[in-house]
Amino acid sequence: MKSRVREEAGERIERDMAVSYPSRFAVLQGLASRPGTARPDTAPRARVFVMDAPDLDAHSGALFNGKARPILPSADLDKERVGRFMAASDDLLRRALA
Structure with missing residues (x-):
């Protein structure tokens, strides 16, 4: 459960x-290696619904808090730090599963 205090x-x-991240x-990572394998051929394709919100053009819209603020x-x-973080995550997962 998420803490109320950071x-x-x-x-x-x-x-x-x-x-929680690891x-x-x-x-x-486990799911990414087998996309769509659990979905029967007759199942409808997944859909994503986008709702309109004020000032959406100024933000990516990817994440909003509980009060609908971006x-x-x-x-x-930055991209370099995120790249290092993802590489370290891959390395940690490989070592944990070895």
Whole structure:
């Protein structure tokens, strides 16, 4: 369950993310290798519905908080840092499964 108070782990990342991210990453990596295998041929294709919201053009619309306000990306998370983070995640998952 998510904490009401933001706490940071020793790596200066939010504790909730430090705990839940590795398990979610492992599950998604497992699912990514077999897209659509659980869906019967007769099942309808998945659909994504987009609802209109004020000022959507100024934001990606990817993430919104509980009050429907956009969650903007952290300034420090540039493409290089995200790439290093994803590479470290892959490495951690490989070592955990070895």
